[in-house]
Amino acid sequence: MIDLRRLLVLLAMSATILATEGRAQVTIDEEEEIISALLDKTVPVEKCPINQQVYSALDGEYQKFQFLTGTAGGTVQFSEYRNGKLAWTAAGEFGCSNGVVICGIDLTVKAGEAISVGYEEFRTLDGEQYIVFSHLRETAFRRELNGVGGEGLKVELKNGFKPTADDVLIPVNVYRYSNCKK
Structure with a gap:
């Protein structure tokens, strides 16, 4: 299940990247990082x-x-x-x-x-x-x-x-x- 708070943070991160760098879209690496986080594949810090x-x-x-x-x-x-x-x-x-x-x-x-x-x-x-x-x-x-x-x-x-x-x-x-x- 996608955490709404995490989704909002990731969308804000994407918007910040785009706005500060004057780009029209995020890179594939940035997109993969966002998708990975959205799918909740991130390992908790205590297990990393x-x-x-x-x-x-x-x-x-x-x-x-x-x-x-x-x-x-x-x-x-x-x-x-x-x-x-x-x-x-x-x-x-x-x-x-x-x-x-x-x-x-x-x-x-x-x-x-x-x-x-x-x-x-x-x-x-x-x-x-x-x-x-x-x-x-x-x-x-x-x-x-x-x-x-x-x-x-x-x-x-x-x-x-x-x-x-x-x-x-x-x-x-x-x-x-x-x-x-x-």
């Missing part, structure tokens, strides 16, 4: 291994966050999609003391300086799981501003993406669990 959990940004920017390796420490990746295609990825490392008591990530800005920020995982009363990075966007922007220019994180550009002089390649601070990557 940490290195298969995919988190999506909430603020209209089409960004994703993933733990790639490890459970209490390992590698992470941020990614951003533009015009329906992967534009860039940024790699980093995460670690937690005493299992999962205090957790943080380490990333590098374009100027070569390392930044470290803490993060918290929490679940709402209705079961949605979030990851909130403490001042990640602000810290990366401030460090880069004092570096060589406003280019944001050290990233790997994908699919021929070329940032403009005004582009600041920085992840957002809040992500919500969206699916379990197979």
Whole structure:
């Protein structure tokens, strides 16, 4: 059975993608993600291994966050999609003391300086799981501003993406669990 709330959220996501990118339709990948969620094939976060959990940004920017390796420490990746295609990825490392008591990530800005920020995982009363990075966007922007220019994180550009002089390649601070990557 399709959850009406989920349907409305997915329709809003599609509308946001289209409106912010000035496109007439979503891509096949976006369509498949929406259809998969509508058919309720998403694995609950508690049944998804940490290195298969995919988190999506909430603020209209089409960004994703993933733990790639490890459970209490390992590698992470941020990614951003533009015009329906992967534009860039940024790699980093995460670690937690005493299992999962205090957790943080380490990333590098374009100027070569390392930044470290803490993060918290929490679940709402209705079961949605979030990851909130403490001042990640602000810290990366401030460090880069004092570096060589406003280019944001050290990233790997994908699919021929070329940032403009005004582009600041920085992840957002809040992500919500969206699916379990197979």
